[in-house]
Amino acid sequence: MTDPDEPESLESSAAQLTAWLMALVRNxxxxxxxxxxxxxxxxxxxxxxxxxxxxxxxREVYEQVAFLFAVYHRGVRIPTPGYGSFGVAARRIGPPTARGPEDPGATRLVDRIVSGRRIPWRHLHHGVARLRSCEQQPPSWTRLVVDLGQWNDRKARVADRWAVDFHEPQVLRRTVRQKGSST
Known part of the structure; x- marks a missing residue:
């Protein structure tokens, strides 16, 4: 039997949750x-x-992520597994001319999310609703479960990673992708 605290076990059960939720939409x-x-x-x-x-x-993390998934997929016929961390997803919030760090509302939202010690469910709900209203992809639901499952783990530094993902300059982002694709 695997240890439920191990990242592989958390990732596996998080992937099962995502698959089940996506099946609800598909069916x-x-x-x-x-x-x-x-x-x-x-x-x-x-x-x-x-x-x-x-x-x-x-349990609460799974139940709350299922809630966020259902909020995002209200009235949607084709489910999406999402991609990236919540910080990466928050970069997609805002009008086409000023998304992510260039959108003051998105910046305030991310600042509120990453500053708390406890999981900021209400702010995450607002972020998912904003992504839906902007017609942008949500974060990876599987990764969201894993990240929130490790929220209070000081070594995982989830909130810090989300902030870095959100504020990462576009130039650096492109450079990293180009280097990664050439190797």
Missing amino acids: RQYGDLAQLRRVTAGSSARYRAGWLAADQEK
């Missing part, structure tokens, strides 16, 4: 998705999301 299970969007009440769909956690102490 048009709108009732389950609606249950996941209900903040105040427990539901069978929410409990199922929590059961996928390899470590039951991380």
Whole structure:
């Protein structure tokens, strides 16, 4: 049996959650998705999301990410697994002329998210809603589960990584991609 605290185990169970959530959209299970969007009440769909956690102490992370997924996918027919960290995704927030760090609202949102010791669920909800309204890809749902599962791990430094991902200059980003593709 694998240790639920190991990153591989967390990643594997997070990928199972993403696959299950995407299947809900593909199979048009709108009732389950609606249950996941209900903040105040427990539901069978929410409990199922929590059961996928390899470590039951991380149930809340799974249930809340399922909520964020359902918020993003409201009325959507084709599911998206998303990509990148929340910091990378937040770079896509804002009008086409000023996204990410160039958008004051996106900058304030990321600052609020990365400054807290506790997981900032309300601000993450706002960020996912902004991505949806800007018609931009969400963060990788699998990575979001992994990152939030390690939120309080000082060695993982999740909030710091998200801030770096968000504020990384475009020039540096292009240079790193070009070097990575040539090797």
